[in-house]
Amino acid sequence: MTTVTIRLAAPADIPFIMQTERGEGFGEFVGRWELAQHEAEFAKAGNAYLIGEKDGSPNGFAILRDLDDPFGNVLLKRIAVREPGAGFGKAFLWLVMANAFGREKTHRLWLDVFVHNDRARHVYRSLGFREDGVLREAYAWPDGRRASQMLMSILRPEWR
Template identity: 40%
Template sequence: MLLFRPTRSDDIPFVMVTESDEENSRYVLQWTAERHEQATKEADTGHIVIETIGERKQIGYLIVAGLQNPHHSIELKRIAITEKGKGYGREALKLIKQWVFEHAGAHRLWLDVKEQNARARHLYESEGFIVEGVTRECLKNGDSFESLVVMSMLRPEYYRAERA
C-alpha cells in the first residue's frame, strides 16, 4: 500500500503543510522549512516522504534520527500522516520497524509521544512498543506544560512479534 523515498527539496512545502495541519500540529513540534531542508542532508537522519503505491500520492512523512548511533539506537523522531483512519499510519510504522531492524541494524527503536495523544499511543502499543516512562512537563505550550511518554522496541521483541 505504501512506499518510502527520501525527502527532496521540492517536497518541503508538502512537509510544512502536513506538519501544520490542524490535527497534526497539536502533536508534532513545528520546524522551519530550513530545518527540514537541513535534516534531508544529515547523514545521521532519515527524512522520508510516504507515498501510496501506484498513484504515488504523498500521504505523509517521517523522520528517523540516530542512523549512525554507536549504540544502535534509532529514534522515530516524527511521523505525520495527512489522511487519518485509512491504516496509513499503521502500515508506515510497520515499514519503518522493518527497515530499522532488518536493514539499518538497530538494536533499539524508540520514540516519544505527547501524553494526551491517545490515538498514537494506542497505535504504538498495539505495534509492540513498550512504555519506558514519562518525561514530565518538558514541553511548554502557551501557559501550560506537556509531558512526553517514552516508548521503545528492542530487536528481539521485533523478531518475536514478527514470528508470532
C-alpha cells in the same frame, strides 16, 4: 486495495512535509519546524526523511534520527499522515520500522509521544512498542503551557 509504499525523501518533498505537519488539528500532537530547520536536519548524515505513499501519492512522512548512533539507538523523531484514522498510518509506521531495523546496527527504535495522544500511543503499542516511562512536563508550548511525553521503544528481538 490501497498500496502503501515508502521511499527516501528528496529536498523537493520538504514543502509536503511542512504542509502535513501543519494539518488541521495537528498542533497539539505533531511538532513542526520552519524551512531552515528541515533543511539542516535533512542534510545530517545520521538522519533519514521518509515519505509514505498511498497508491503512488505522498500521504505521510517520518523522520529518523541517530542512524549513526554507535549503540544502535534510532529515534523516530516525527511521523505524520494526511488522513489520521484511515488506516494508512499503521501500515506506514510498519514500513518505517522495517526501514530502521533493516539497518544492521539498529538495536532499539524509540520515540516520545505526548501522553494525551491516545490514538498514536495505541498504534505504537499495537506494533510492539512498549512504554518506557514519562517525561513529566518536558515540552513547552509557545504559550507557556507544559506537556508530558511518554517514552516508548521496541528492541530488535521484539521486532522479529
